[in-house]
């Protein structure tokens with residue numbers, strides 16, 4: 001079976017690496033000829049996204065998926081009219097738009113930040129009077145790694161916020177959530193409607209980019225894990241989602257709050273390649289190919305550390321026991337995700353020791 005993947009980044013690359021042992025083969029749609037997935041399959045796409053390039057891509061595979069949600073819904077509808085696409089067009093349309101996501105959370109009674117839709121600068125003043133300050137103002141589409149956001153702390157910053165984001169209306173203004181930490185849950189749903197959830201990940205960001213995750217998140221009660229599983233399972237069924245879905249959460253004094261969803265494998269799930277019985281990538285491939293799901297159980301406590309901007313010395317990292325290196329074949333650039341390191345250990349204490357050893361080898365010191 002050949003899987004066509006929209007996007008040729010590191011997520012597509014790791015999907016292919018997980019799918020090859022099942023004899024799955026791949027094609028990718030990405031305009032960059034040197035994208036991380038390029039060595040693993042046939043590459044389609046051009047800068048102008050011509051209809052011809054899309055049609056050649058459609059002809060190249062049996063089943064389609066995506067590793068990136070910022071693709072036009074119309075393209076996915078065009079494919080879905082001819083061949084199966086997982087996750088569905090509905091999952092994509094909701095997850096790629098923050099307003100749609102918030103409406104879904106509210107429809108399913110999943111707690112989330114109060115919000116206000118913004119069409120003009122005056123709406124910001126109205127949002128501030130309704131929701132208070134600070135306000136987190138976000139573009140509804142296309143944001144990632146904290147891009148397309150402005151935290152409005154004082155009303156005298158309105159013109160600055162508008163100058164930065166006003167061109168991308170509609171915007172969403174969210175009430176600021178005071179959280180103790182950030183968590184995420186990843187789950188997979190098969191074509192037969194079976195669901196499985198990974199343990200919650202504890203995620204730490206640095207300058208808006210995920211720095212590292214520890215999984216299973218320490219000090220999570222069984223009730224919190226069950227609550228997160230209930231939320232994500234409701235979303236999976238409501239969307240009739242097939243494949244992996246991620247729900248980012250804020251852990252607050254009054255329980256879990258949903259932040260956003262991603263209709264795909266996620267950076268906070270990279271630990272699962274070595275840390276879980278079946279990785280998020282393997283389970284996504286199983287779901288998309290119509291195969292039975294694998295176990296989402298964690299084998300041991302794991303940490304995933306992103307390599308951002310600059311490569312570490314490969315030998316130094318590989319000399320650390322129980323440490324695994326994943327490089328994406330990208331060139332160095334400030335703020336760019338170049339790879340990740342997974343550490344597994346018997347205990348959380350042993351994990352902390354190894355994290356410190358890895359941190360000492362990273363040229364770009366993060367919040368480790």
Ligand SMILES: Nc1ncnc2c1ncn2[C@@H]1O[C@H](COP(=O)(O)OP(=O)(O)OP(=O)(O)O)[C@@H](O)[C@H]1O
Nearest residue numbers: 113136143144145146147174175176177208210260
């Ligand atoms: N309403 C909020 N209250 C408090 N902090 C917030 C709020 N919304 C977002 N943040 C902070 O900003 C970060 C980025 O926001 P969000 O996850 O919505 O955007 P993103 O750019 O899609 O991020 P990523 O691509 O890293 O997932 C969050 O991880 C959180 O730390």
Ligand SMILES: [Mg+2]
Nearest residue numbers: 145248259260
């Ligand atoms: Mg996020």
